[in-house]
Amino acid sequence: MxxxxxxxxxxxxxxxxxxxxxxxxxxxxxxxxxxxxxxxxxxxxxxxxxxxxxxxxxxxxxxxxxxxxxxxxxxxxxxxxxxxxxxxxxxxxxxxxxxxxxxxxxxxxxxxxxxxxxxxxxxxxxxxxxxxxxxxxxxxxxxxxxxxxxxxxxxxxxxxxxxxxxxxxxxxxxxxxxxxxxxxxxxxxxxxxxxxxxxxxxxxxxxxxxxxxxxxxxxxxxxxxxxxxxxxxxxxVGTSNLVSGEIAKRATGSTKTFSIRPEKIHLGFAGDTPAAGMAALDGTVRDVVYLGLYTRYLVEIEGGADLVVIEQNLKTTSMDVLSAKGQKVKLSWHPDHISHLGS
Amino acid sequence: MLSKSSDTRPKASWALTLAALGTLLFLHVPMWIIFLYTLTPEEATYTFPLPGFTTKWYGVALQRPDLWRSLTLSFQVAAIATAAALILGTFAAAAVYRSNFFGRESISFLLVLPIALPGIVTGIALRTAIGGLDIPFSFWTIVIGHATFCVVVVYNNVLARFRRTSATMIEASMDLGANSFQTFRHVVLPNIATALLAGGMLAFALSFDEVIVTTFTAGQQTTLPIWIFSQLSRPRDRPVTNVVATIVILITFLPIFFAQKISAEASDTEGEMK
Amino acid sequence: MLNRVSTYFYRRPRLVLAIFLTPPILYMLVVYLGSLFSLLINGFYSIDDFTGIIVREFTLRTYAQTFNPANREIFLRTASMAAIVTVVDAMLAFPLAYYIAKFASRRLKTWLLIGVTIPLWSSYLVRVYAWKLILAKEGILSWFIDLFHLTGVLDWLLSFPAIGGSSLSLSPIGMFIVFVYIWLPYMIIPIQTALERVPASLLEASSDLGAKPFQTFRNVILPLAFPGVVAGSIFTFSLTLGDFIVPLTLGNSKFFVGQAVFSYQGTGGNIPLAAAMTMGPVLIMVVYLLIARKLGAFDAL
Incomplete structure (x- = not known):
């Protein structure tokens, strides 16, 4: 009120x-x-x-x-x-x-x-x-x-x-x-x-x-x-990844649908161990779009879902990012950055 | 704001230009010829080339009381028919513009009917109706006949203006504290004023020289066009008729010209606002 | 106070609509449609051949009378004239309409449109009268024909009974010229409107695809302008059909519909027959309008 x-x-x-x-x-x-x-x-x-x-x-x-x-x-x-x-x-x-x-x-x-x-x-x-x-x-x-x-x-x-x-x-x-x-x-x-x-x-x-x-x-x-x-x-409002069902369970322990913003996801090498307290999923880069200021990746998670990930090009060049296509990656994020959806 | 893209137009071939010019001349030259004949001294025939030159017929025409009576009558009829058309046409346009009611399409159809059907239909229909009701043919029956086909002219002009006017303007006025009457006075009226003027002038011109419907709805009254018409079939005063025809052209030319100018300018400013 | 009145109406938009709509609708319904209805009814009356008094009893005799050979010939003559006038007007109107729509600069266009609309609104009667002067035997056209030594050709043309007469000012040829002249602006405007809506890119696309100017005209411009031609033809056809001023002024004893109606109700005093005869043009125009709507002409109006 x-x-x-x-x-x-x-x-x-x-x-x-x-x-x-x-x-x-x-x-x-x-x-x-x-x-x-x-x-x-x-x-x-x-x-x-x-x-x-x-x-x-x-x-x-x-x-x-x-x-x-x-x-x-x-x-x-x-x-x-x-x-x-x-x-x-x-x-x-x-x-x-x-x-x-x-x-x-x-x-x-x-x-x-x-x-x-x-x-x-x-x-x-x-x-x-x-x-x-x-x-x-x-x-x-x-x-x-x-x-x-x-x-x-x-x-x-x-x-x-x-x-x-x-x-x-x-x-x-x-x-x-x-x-x-x-x-x-x-x-x-x-x-x-x-x-x-x-x-x-x-x-x-x-x-x-x-x-x-x-x-x-x-x-x-x-x-x-x-x-x-x-x-x-x-x-x-903005772009968002919606994750539900089996894949959600793998990441959060619950099948409840949640959303995560593309820029909140950290893109790491397949073998990396995520930092303590971070949630993580494995996937393969299916598509890369170089956008100058940042790069947009489309990552296919094992089990079917596609997640959009945005990384700023702070150190990378277009050559670097484009070569990521097809590589196996590990996605990780802070659990606070997800939002559970009501409906 | 105002893009002058018209300069990139292709050039017309000389054949097309010539044909277009020819058509335009065909439309206008005959009217000038009437003026030419007002100056002929020959009374009984239309001999060309003119056997001489005189301006005396203007003086003769001005001294004919029957012509003055007809002229006055035509003015009165046109003025009252125009006033009626302004009210009825504006009301109809406002109704059609402001709401989407059942049968909206038929309104336009109903109003346009008197000019879409041959004038003789309107004329004889009015004659049978007025005659059937035993109403004497008079000044007022002429006015009633003229108003039927003048309404659509005002209606079209005003409706077109309403449609060009941003609908939110009325809302804006009320939003700023003006009630319906204040909104009409300060916003609606100034915006449709020139459309009313244009529609009114065209209606006036239309009524002033109407002959077909008038022949059926007039009693003993002789409007100026009826006078000319009587001269057409049985010419008695050829030189005077020439003068009268010239006067009719002049009287109707100005309102028509300004009405067209207003409409053209209205669509121009509309282009600028976009 | 005014605020309260205003609010009263503001909350009742239907009432306001009714207030706006009632006067014009009432006027048109009562005066115009009422008259048309009385016209229809009058056709079912007849006239007593001896006394010349109108018999107000239902009969189909009067409508049947409009189909007698003499009247059939009048209808046929009028409709043929209307058709020829329409075709010629369309041919004359097209170049000017095309020029205005596609070639004239913005300024020139305004002036050309005024140049077309002034004759459209100007006194129809005076414009007919002008041709009385021009077509007179001793008049300006004869003088020009004589100048080019074509008088023989003219006399030869006027010798045909169907189209000729004693002089141009008293012949179907003369009427034809005047009709074409009088209704021409009604044809130019709709064609120009239709052409105006043809985007320039369409013409460029056509020539880009290899069409020569004539082919573009034939395959792109003409089909797209056609609704405009039909819209214009509504006016030229309808107006010729019902006109009686031109036949009375320039015609001979061979009647046209409007002229027949005029004389039946006037000198003949036979209002029922006049009423029945006018239903002919009304019927023709209704059918014409229905076809025109099918052809998309109403959008070009």
Missing amino acids: IKNPAIRFDNVSRHFGEIKAVHQVDLEIGDGEFFSMLGPSGSGKTTCLRMIAGFDRPSEGKIFLYDRDVSNLPPYERPVNTVFQDYALFPHMTIEDNIAYGLMIKGMPKIKRMKRVDEMLNLVRLPGFGYRKPSQLSGGQRQRVALARALINQPKVLLLDEPLGALDLKLRQQMQVELKNIQREVGITFIFVTHDQEEAITMSDRIAVFSEGKIEQVGSPSDIYERPATEFVAGF
């Missing part, structure tokens, strides 16, 4: 006819958190966001904003603002008017709101852009205007619907850092929807992983990455 959560989902479902876009979701998002909703498209994360914003209403259950039931309020009566995936800037207005829109609707006098607009333009590092039109701005600049337009209303919660999706990689990484800084500066709860696991891990305080309308796991980025609770999370 989080004390005084900014957002609370109480058994929320959203069904479109037969399709269960969101099904019986319980969730609490803390005040001031940078919270990400991560999942593939159609997993229900965007529907959850739209229900918080008020564009959609739950078929069942309730949504609370600081203990106030907002499930049935229209969007214009919720102290929540959204940064849209396509930015949704008003093309017929200048940047200034776009940003001041919320204040204009509230009836704030022009002089006062223009002062606030200037502050916001500074915050998003676009001073002097007020008189331009959205069509004269680049994607990254439009993104910042959308952010300023939402933040100027001082919402209690800011919703971001895949806002970096349309940007190229370099700009995206830059904006990730900037967004995080702005969030620290304004101290507002950010709810960030994304399908990019790296982005979620980089930016968030906590992450909820969505699949097929349900939440698979909620936790800090390191929890999600290192202790995936389900097979889905293990597979969706």
